[in-house]
Amino acid sequence: MVPSLKYVIFFFIILFQSQIGISFSSQDSHHPLNSLTPLELSEVGSIVKSHCNGNVSFHYVGLDEPNKSHILRWISNPHSAPPRRVLVLARIHGATHEIIVDLSRSSVVSDRLYQGNGYPLLNIEEQVAASSLATSYPPFVASIEKRGLKMEELVCMSFSVGWFGEEKSRRMVRVMCYYLDGTVNMYMRPVEGITVAVDLDRMEIIGFRDRVVVPVPKAQGTDYTGSTPSDADDEDKDAPLCHFTFDGHVLRWGGWEMHVSFDMRAGLVISMASIYDGERDEQRIVMYRGFLSELFIPYMDLTEEWYYRTFFDSGELGFGVSAVPLVPLKDCPKNAVFVDAYFTSGDGMPARTSNAFCIFEKHAGDITEVRPESSLVVRMVSAVGNYDYIVDWEFKQTGIIRVTVGMTGLLEVKGSVYTHKDQMHEEVYGTILAENTIGVNHDHFLIFNLDLDVDGEENSLIKTDLKTSRVSRDVSLRRSYWRAESEAAKTESDARIRLGSGATMVSVVNPSKKTKIGNNVGYKLVPGSVAGALLSDDDYAQIRGAFTKYNVWVTPYNKTEKWAGGLCTDRSHGDDSLATWTKRDREIENKDIVLWYTLGFHHVPCQEDFPIMPTLTESFELRPSNFFEHNPTLYKQEMGMKIHADSNFSVQ
Amino acid sequence: MVPSLKYVIFFFIILFQSQIGISFSSQDSHHPLNSLTPLELSEVGSIVKSHCNGNVSFHYVGLDEPNKSHILRWISNPHSAPPRRVLVLARIHGATHEIIVDLSRSSVVSDRLYQGNGYPLLNIEEQVAASSLATSYPPFVASIEKRGLKMEELVCMSFSVGWFGEEKSRRMVRVMCYYLDGTVNMYMRPVEGITVAVDLDRMEIIGFRDRVVVPVPKAQGTDYTGSTPSDADDEDKDAPLCHFTFDGHVLRWGGWEMHVSFDMRAGLVISMASIYDGERDEQRIVMYRGFLSELFIPYMDLTEEWYYRTFFDSGELGFGVSAVPLVPLKDCPKNAVFVDAYFTSGDGMPARTSNAFCIFEKHAGDITEVRPESSLVVRMVSAVGNYDYIVDWEFKQTGIIRVTVGMTGLLEVKGSVYTHKDQMHEEVYGTILAENTIGVNHDHFLIFNLDLDVDGEENSLIKTDLKTSRVSRDVSLRRSYWRAESEAAKTESDARIRLGSGATMVSVVNPSKKTKIGNNVGYKLVPGSVAGALLSDDDYAQIRGAFTKYNVWVTPYNKTEKWAGGLCTDRSHGDDSLATWTKRDREIENKDIVLWYTLGFHHVPCQEDFPIMPTLTESFELRPSNFFEHNPTLYKQEMGMKIHADSNFSVQ
Structure with a gap:
């Protein structure tokens, strides 16, 4: 959603680093x-x-x-x-x-x-400037004083404001403040009731209202750093030496080869992931590109200070810009390799996030009949405002690509007059978590752009429906069975799919490539949580985030169609988005296609989410499905690439 | 489904061990x-x-x-x-x-x-005897010779036969044989076309038919033990010392306390799981009992030799009896504690499965803002015929109970005349995986009996539906939002729930206990794969496995209602089952209730599943939901129980 305090602090460190570290060496690899x-x-x-x-x-x-x-x-x-x-x-x-x-x-x-609706990502400098403007605005200062709060304990942030049907709009944010005064967890101490609107281009206050005074939740019980981890220590992080090579961009492990890069909006980008097929003695392409295209987090509170909170974390703030430096041994296991990321700050100068990714080999501890499974993980953590998203791209020797998103961090809570549930007779839009603290209901939708090139560019989406067939008595003693009926999607409208029942399966095949025994080579999507949109179609937030209406979409490859919420997402009208592109209903059979998958879930907060959420983990898989002739782990892999990676290699 | 070769081998070892190890010491704990x-x-x-x-x-x-x-x-x-x-x-x-x-x-x-329909678990001795009967039956021997196969390379097994509307039935199995002759993976070499039916009580052949000769799939490419694990070795299994105590039955770790026991049908049984609440300074009960009640695996092939394969792995064969000895460092990490299991063999003598469970501390490698999460895992692996089920009960310091089922092992394949997909113009009920080898479509449904006692016995099931509300223009610029509407289920029929959309949530609360700020204390179910039944209601297999029609059921506690498929599941008619018990529509509000959850998925095999399946993992969670006042990991846990467990403690 919005830059966090820790982010703002990082930001200055980064700028500082980048200003002094001027002698960047040029890239060897091309x-x-x-x-x-x-x-x-x-x-x-x-x-x-x-x-x-x-x-x-x-x-x-x-x-x-x-x-x-x-x-x-x-x-x-x-x-x-x-x-x-x-x-x-x-x-x-x-x-x-x-x-x-x-x-x-x-x-x-x-x-x-740019003539379209909407604006590009907010940069950090203007968010900081807008916040500063508020805190030096006399009416705002008076409002804080009226509440008996100390200005020096206030931390303010800029929130994107969404779009609600206005024909003309300007680049603006609302400034929302939190109170420290005895806590490190200011997110649990919102100062409610005050609206400060700032025009970003003119950098001036264009609206102010102090509507209502609501108690600021107590500091007590909000500290999440007080206790020490009870069991885990460094010794726990022992891990084996890893067996991969990484030259700063090209990563090779266990037959996999891929290109790893950073984009200030998308964060981690995986390109040209291919896997070695021991039987064919050939490196076979699976995915030309994979990245998290957008995150849509609408809140379900209609009050004046909350209704607009319908955030697009990637398009408004940048999932890459929000990456946090990973701490060796704490965030990534021993022998992980770390990679720095660079982006441009608002003034055009480069800035660095050190240790933005880590790469490590993971040993599942799971067992199979023959061998422990190991996998290679590329990890990035983005702290978009209060939430931390841990994104792992995991590549297995079985050919499986598993993407796991862990969500933790801090809820976006709302101050409230209530100190007990029994007092609440009006809609509060969430759960009372502590005295004067409401955890507001919201959704998380994460849409991934997965440009699969299964054994080549021309692919088709196959939708397989498991259909019950009746059986007559003369055929069998059974009365029914199910059949897998598969059909290739001809155009984009055929490929808009809601999952959930488990009886619809989705795969991407190469129609011109077959296994020796005649199956089309393919990869199937094994979905994770498949919650879909609950907002009405005509809700402005839903118009902008219409990609949440289906779990699966397919588009023909078009290098300009990268961002499901559009290129300029801030205050967008939804007219440049996945949902509108696909209205052209283009042909997608036996074409170079892109699979879009939305991982979604609804969050009704509970007290255990306060003052910090236990990690909620969701994942999906891309699993080879008749891509190989057999289980690929049974071939001896003789790729001569099992040398130890440098222990702490960073791109310079 | 049926006892595997490895199982049959274990069986003899076990018997041997138990016969000689006659001086069992008595149990200290009571x-x-x-x-x-x-x-x-x-x-x-x-x-x-x-x-x-x-x-x-x-x-x-x-x-x-x-x-x-x-x-x-x-x-x-x-x-x-x-x-x-x-x-x-x-x-x-x-x-x-x-x-x-x-x-x-x-x-x-x-x-x-016992006057009802159906029969108890098949015991191992009669399964072995039935197989031996077939292999010494002259017409069967002639059929094998007619196929040019060597009797000494044959491995035969007994399959339960289901129920297909017969009014009177007898205890019987069908014997199905596989061919070794150059492979260790006989499951990939079925000898099709021959039906041998054996009456188990009279132990005589009551039916024989050699309907059709089908090529036996080749041995080539079926070996799954040939290659060595490429990366993992013992060094990979380094893990920290664990911090739990276990006296053979009572397990204490990180505030959790529970009783762990073994049942020859259910396998692992977790009882009286409670967690220490640091704020209340009290051990609070969460779950009186949790175990895997039944597994239903119907195949989707109508041919004479396959239609009856509608297996109930727990009720027909015993999920506990099928537990395999866990191998230290391979199946469980360093410092795991192993527990032996004992059961009664057909002749009334005790038999042992050594290392049937293991218990270990797990360090997720996941990160949160403040600390690495660790958890305690109790693991059992059951090899029910060709499939291996890895069942992990995982307890987290956050109060979360996570149950993970990993499925691996070998598909139940069918011999076929086809060597290429292009030859196939009839229904083959699955996917061609290799020459002469069809992977038959099937389902896996695992139903868990979860007797939650959230902070006491009297609980209610709360069904929460997220419902979209329209918003009028005078209220907000929003057009819609969703509300969480919760209702307690009054009777059993209210609590039959299909999940899948993500917009229905299920929790169990204690209506007479509230948090300080007034929320009902509860635990919520976070479901995993929620595939439901696709067979028609009148299909005999579905009548027996009708618990698959809903993902969630609730019954009032009744100690006789343990097995979702009934007490005597072999050849059952479905009249003693979860679906029939709940027809009484008993009251379940503010009662001692049991939550039943079915984890299900449909399996359309692919070539990568041959000759051994990559592990497919599914899980669900029971998460505290307003059970604690806050995130419980933030209390200092001073339970004085963090002493090292004995390194390899086994119950004797």
Whole structure:
């Protein structure tokens, strides 16, 4: 949702680091999908600033990814590298510009005024500035004093405001404040009742209302750092030496090979994941691209200070920008390899998040008849406001890709006059968690962009329905059985699927590739929690987050269709989104297709979520389904790649 | 389904061990729920044999559990131990007897003729005898020779036959044979087309048909032991010292206290699980009892040799009897504590499965904002025929109970004439996995009996539906939001619930206990895979496995209602089952209730499942929901129980 206190602190550290660590070494590796280096980010900043005479605010800087065909050509002929281009979303004189910088030519090659609805990611500087504006605004100071609160104990943050049908809107945030005064967990001490609206472009207060005074929840009982971990210590983190190689971008382990990169919006991006097939003696592509495209977190409170909270954590704030530095031994096991991430801050300067990813081998402790399963994990943790999302991409020797999202951190609570449930006779939109503290009901929807290229680009989505057939008495003593009826989705509308009953299965196959015995090679989706949208279709938040209406969508590959909530998500109208793109109902059979999967769940808070939530873990799998001739772990893997990785390798 | 080769081998080892290890020491601990000791089993065997002059076949021997009220009285006054009674299901002169033995009086206190439909668990001896009968039956030998197969390479097993509307039935099995001849994985080499039916009481062949000759799938490619584990070795299994105490039955860790016992039908039984509440300084009961009540695995093939395969793995074969000895470091981590299990073999003699459970502390490697989560796991692995089920009961310091079932092992495949999919123009009921090998479609349904006693016996089931409410324009700019509408189930019919959409939530609360701020204390069910029945209601298999129609059921506590498929499940008619008990529609509000949850999924095999399946893992959680005042991990736990467990303690 919004930048957390710890985030704001990190931010300054990062800026500091990046300002002094100016001598970035250049990247040795030249894979066209590599993350932008600090040097490149710095160069982009300079080029764009000089292009528009300095009057620019940076909101997104990311690789302008070459077309897939260019990448594939480059693989067969590494001398024909596609041009290294960068997409910049910037605000210049109150307008959004989509600027393409060509780094090989050191120049701007296009500068397009964005004409659509919505705005790019908020940058950190403007969020901090908006908060500061509020805390120095005399009426606001008076409101705080009226409540008997100390200004110096206040921590304020900027919240995106959504869109509720306005034809014209401006870039704005609302500033919401929390109270420290004796706690480290200010999230549990909201100062309710005051609305401060700030215009971001003009950086001025455009609305203020002190509607109602609500007690600030007590500090007592909100500290979550007081007790020491009771059982776990460093000794617990013993793990074996890992067996993978990683050159900063290309990761190889157990037959898997993939490219790992960072994007300030998406965070972790997995590209060109392929697996070695021992029987064919060939590296076979599975997934051209996989990343978390958007997170939609609508709250279910209608009051003036809450109704607008319908956050898009990736499109409004950046899931990558929100990555937190991982702590060796605490956040990742012994022998994990850590990778730093770089992004552009609002002024165009590069900033660093150290240890933004970690990579480690995991030993499940699970057993099988023949061998313990091990897997390779690439982990990133994003602290988007109060919530921490732990995202693990896990690759198994069985060919399975498992994506696990752990949610923990702090609830977004609401101050309330109530100190006991018996006093509550009106709708409070949630659960009373402690005195004066309501945990507001909300949803979490995470949509993944999974560009599967199962054994090649041209793939089809197969929907398999398990259908009960009646059996007549002359055939069998059975009265029924189920059959698996499979059909390839012809167009996008065929591929919008609600899961949940377990009787519908989804897989992506390559219609022109078969196993020796004639099955189409494929990968199937094994879904996790499949909760879907509960908001009505005409609700503005739902119009913007319409991708939650189905668990599965398929689009033909189009490099511009990356963000399920649209390119400019802040205050978007939902007209540039997965739900609208697919209205064209394009053909998707035997095409280069992208699978979209939404992991969702509804959260009715309970007291155990206070003052910090126990981790809630959800996951889904992409499992080979007739991709291999047999269980692939039974081939001897002789890839000669089992050397020890450097113990703490970071990209510089 | 049926005893596996490895099982048959274990069986002989076990018998051998138990015959020589005759000097069992008596049990020191006297908890009335303790597993039956070898000495007790031996005594029960002698008492029953003498009671009926030796002419008896033992099918189930288990604790005749005292009524819950007796147990609870015993806890407050340990001098009033309830009488130690044992339930024996035995076959005597072709009839099933329910015999109660009182061990304190060393006598049979009741012997009731079972008048209902169905038969008790098959015992191992009769399964082995039936298989031997087939292999010495001349027409069968001729059929094998006709196929050019060698008798000495044949491994035969007895399969339960289900019930298909017959008014009168007898105890029988069908014998199904597999071919070794060059493989260790005979499950991949079925000898199809031959039906041998054996009457178990008379132990004679009552049916034989050699309907069709089908090629036996090749041995090539079926070996799953050939390659060595590529990465994992003993070093990988390093784990910290664990911090729990276990006296053979009572397990204490991290505030949790519970009783762990073994039943030859259910396997692992968790009783009286309670957790220390640091704020109240009190041990609070959560679950009086939890165990896997039944497994239903119907196959979807109508042919003569397959239609009847609608297995009830617990009620027909015993999930406990099928437990396999766990191998230290391979199946359970370093410092795990192992527990042996004892059961009665068909002749009334005690038999042992060594290392049937293991108990260990697990460190998730997951991270939270403040501490690595650790948990305590009690594990059992049951090899029911071809499938291996890994069942983990995991207890977390957050108060969460997580039950995870890993499925691996070998598919039940069918021999076929086909060597390529293109040849197949008829229904084959599954997927071609290799030449002459079909993986037949099937379901797995596992139903758990969860007698929650949340902070006391009287509980209610709360069904919470998230309902969308429309919002008028004068209230908010929102058009909709969802509310959590909760209602207590009054009677059993209110508590039959299909899950799947994520918008229905289930919890068990104690209506007379509230948190300080007024929420009802409770535990919620966080379901895993919620696939439901696809067979038609009138299908005989579905009549027997009707508990699969809903994911959730609730019954009032009744100590005789333990087995969702009925007490005598083999050839049952479904008239003694969860679905029929609940037709009485008893009151369940503010009563001592039992929650039943079915974890289910449909399995359409794929080539990667051949010759051994990658583990498929499903789980569900019981999560405290307003049970504690706060996140319980934030209290300092000062229970003085963190001493090291003995490194390898086994019950003797």
